[in-house]
Amino acid sequence: MPKQPHGSNRPPSYYLSSIQRHQAGTGTVCSNAPLGITVEYFLSALPPHFLPRPTVPQIVELWQAIATNYTSGIGAEEMFNGVYDAAQGVCHDAFCAAIGFQGNADLVGNGVMIAYFIEAALVSLFLIGIGLHRVKSHLFRERSVANRRVGYTSAAVRVLDAFRGSITNFWGSAAIMSLAILIVSLLMTARARIYADRTVQAWRSGSAVSAYDTQLATVVSCFSFFLVLVLGILVKNRTRRRWLVGFVHIILYVLVLAQIRLGIYHTSVASTMSSLGAACNPSTVDKKFRKYGSPVFYVLIAVPVGLAGVSAAAAVLFRIHQGESTDQRARPKDWHMAVYLPRRYERSLRVFSCVACFVLMWASLGLLLSMRSLIIENLLALATWIRVGVEWVYILIFGLQRGLEGHVPKDYAVTHAGNTGVPQASQTHYHRPADTANLYLDEQEQPRGLK
Numbered sequence: 001m002p003k004q005p006h007g008s009n010r011p012p013s014y015y016l017s018s019i020q021r022h023q024a025g026t027g028t029v030c031s032n033a034p035l036g037i038t039v040e041y042f043l044s045a046l047p048p049h050f051l052p053r054p055t056v057p058q059i060v061e062l063w064q065a066i067a068t069n070y071t072s073g074i075g076a077e078e079m080f081n082g083v084y085d086a087a088q089g090v091c092h093d094a095f096c097a098a099i100g101f102q103g104n105a106d107l108v109g110n111g112v113m114i115a116y117f118i119e120a121a122l123v124s125l126f127l128i129g130i131g132l133h134r135v136k137s138h139l140f141r142e143r144s145v146a147n148r149r150v151g152y153t154s155a156a157v158r159v160l161d162a163f164r165g166s167i168t169n170f171w172g173s174a175a176i177m178s179l180a181i182l183i184v185s186l187l188m189t190a191r192a193r194i195y196a197d198r199t200v201q202a203w204r205s206g207s208a209v210s211a212y213d214t215q216l217a218t219v220v221s222c223f224s225f226f227l228v229l230v231l232g233i234l235v236k237n238r239t240r241r242r243w244l245v246g247f248v249h250i251i252l253y254v255l256v257l258a259q260i261r262l263g264i265y266h267t268s269v270a271s272t273m274s275s276l277g278a279a280c281n282p283s284t285v286d287k288k289f290r291k292y293g294s295p296v297f298y299v300l301i302a303v304p305v306g307l308a309g310v311s312a313a314a315a316v317l318f319r320i321h322q323g324e325s326t327d328q329r330a331r332p333k334d335w336h337m338a339v340y341l342p343r344r345y346e347r348s349l350r351v352f353s354c355v356a357c358f359v360l361m362w363a364s365l366g367l368l369l370s371m372r373s374l375i376i377e378n379l380l381a382l383a384t385w386i387r388v389g390v391e392w393v394y395i396l397i398f399g400l401q402r403g404l405e406g407h408v409p410k411d412y413a414v415t416h417a418g419n420t421g422v423p424q425a426s427q428t429h430y431h432r433p434a435d436t437a438n439l440y441l442d443e444q445e446q447p448r449g450l451k
Contacts, residue, residue: 035060107216113369116223119174120365123230126170127358129163130234162393171231175248178224182255185217189262216368218263222296223364225256229357233350257300296360 035056042059054062232245 107213107220116220116365116368119177119227120223120361122170123174123227123358123361126163126167126234127230127354129160130167133160133164167231167235171228171235171245174224174228174231175252178221178228178252179255181224182221182252182259185221185259186255186262188217189214189259214263218259219364219368221256221259223361223368225252226357226361226364228252230354230361233354233357253300260296260300 039056039059042062043053046053229249232249235245
């Protein structure tokens, strides 16, 4: 029989009456229920095959722990081993469900998971839409001049333009959300040392225990990072905006590597220090995370380093010198694509990287779904993508030109550009109105070979 807290000479009825007085002191009105009826009521809630049956002092002690938030003291360990721990072998699933290994609601709540799926679905739609536009543009360039009159239908042009015109806003929203997720995940992971005493006390006090927050944070971070990469590859910006996209990708890349490394390290620390982890921490979580986390970590390191090494080696060994003319204006427009051999395969690398990140994005989301359980959460995370939907619908209704006009100052104008081999309805750029005549004259004065 376990030791009774606060003195071994006091009968169980003393603790039951003290619980009732404690509840009365908090404003809760309760009658003095007989001890025998209370014990029988408690025992009736246990499965018939629950053995050994808890004793009367254990039941009273358990009741006191729940009512008075009793988490430590004389007899606490015996109570845990005699009542709580004994339920593991009889009803393991219900016991582990009650213990609260459900994950952090801020990371995998229902509302947040819905936001993740909507975000992934939007990325899939943008990838399909812009991919179709690229294919149509490529086929249009290969047509003869006589056949170029046959282009898109007006509805298809509007839909594709809506995707192209709103992808920059989508990328910006996704990058901001990914940066916030990575910062919060790093702070959470850096503090995620699960000590046995602290975990047990938190559970005894009624708090849910989430023993694999580091794994969840790492998977969510990878998901948000791959999503931003897919959109960044699809975005075609000019001049400094392209450098901005690359700079943001580098920052997110460094942060996600740090998160994966810390996640792997603190997961191993937590699994050896948590006494509850051995009982209810799903072994499949650790196995899935290690099968996913470690390979992704090394792939994220190896791929950029390998590409940089191949590019550097090709730049040294396979540099192609242009011998036609040293005049920059006399060279073809795509002369810089032939300077280094890897740039000849830039389009193939972009397609492969986009598809790989797309697959990893959905793999991360699937793993995240398998690691979580249902928790009611708010839908505030969906507000991030309202702007993207509004922008897409606006461009779809009013066209790409009017959609882009709302994002430039009043002294700039958006016009169509028809010199790229793509139908005029799907090509836009903007410039100052005062420069329109000069731009037109410059295009007329260019040599025909440069057009």
